[in-house]
Amino acid sequence: MAWAYRGCVKVIPRRRAAVFTVTDAPVPMSEDIGHRQRRYLVSMGVRTACFVAAVLSAVLGAPVWVAGLLVVGALVMPYVSVVIANGGREPQPRAHFEDAQRPDRKEISGPPPEIGS
Template structure:
């Protein structure tokens, strides 16, 4: 960094931010309901199917509640990782090769609105 450049503040990524409580509860509830729906389907198939495979439906219906509870109680571990700052200058250098010239352009002013004219 040269002496005339001012230091830029660190930019944090939001991918490590935890989900909101409502979003987390909705996701966990959905996982539990899907698991219990599959269990209900296994019970129905146990009664309807007249084949030795019906015993697999019985085993699945007996085991699924355990997995449903484990999945429903799974915690989002993204919040436990430490946030690391992102060096935006480095990512910009990687996005644009150094041998390319910067793009030049012009600023086009928007036409004034009625609200702007009354001020």
Template sequence: MAKQRARDDEAVRITTAAVSPDEDLRKRQKRYLVSMTIRSACFVGAGVAGLAGLTWLWPVLIVGALVLPYIAVVLANAQATRIDDFQLRDGAFGAPELEARR
């Protein structure tokens, strides 16, 4: 019970708060869309490279197009977390700042 109370008394700073779920979802969707656009460009580029006779380029683009979905899904599922290493100073928060007059 004492550990629970100590954890509840800790200050929460706004700089360590996570982004809103809607904003996080928008960012993940944007990363996924960019990855899938690059994948589509790899497929088109592989076709163009194959027709142009660049036998070394089209297999590289096909491999890129096959690997990008995995990377896109991993990036889309990675939720944003905000953690910083800033530590609040230890101090006597209940102690008065100024000494009382005598």
């Protein structure tokens, strides 16, 4: 910590208080869970579509590799869906504010105003 002397008075620099903004607050857990549930349901819908398409392609005489590829997609999708849904909370962008200690700004001096004055 740097100490400075001005005349006979020892000046101790004050620590700046940490400033928290409302934009630093994370998304509510209920919104995060809802978002993850929607992603999971969409991916399970894709899985169901792969399975139905595999059955239809086999019945309609499509090449075996097409039906096989759709079956593999239907088998892999549950694992991918669970991993994506349990991936944790989404990272939130942080707000960036200018530095309050720019040289062209002056500090506020004097005592705080009295109530009613």
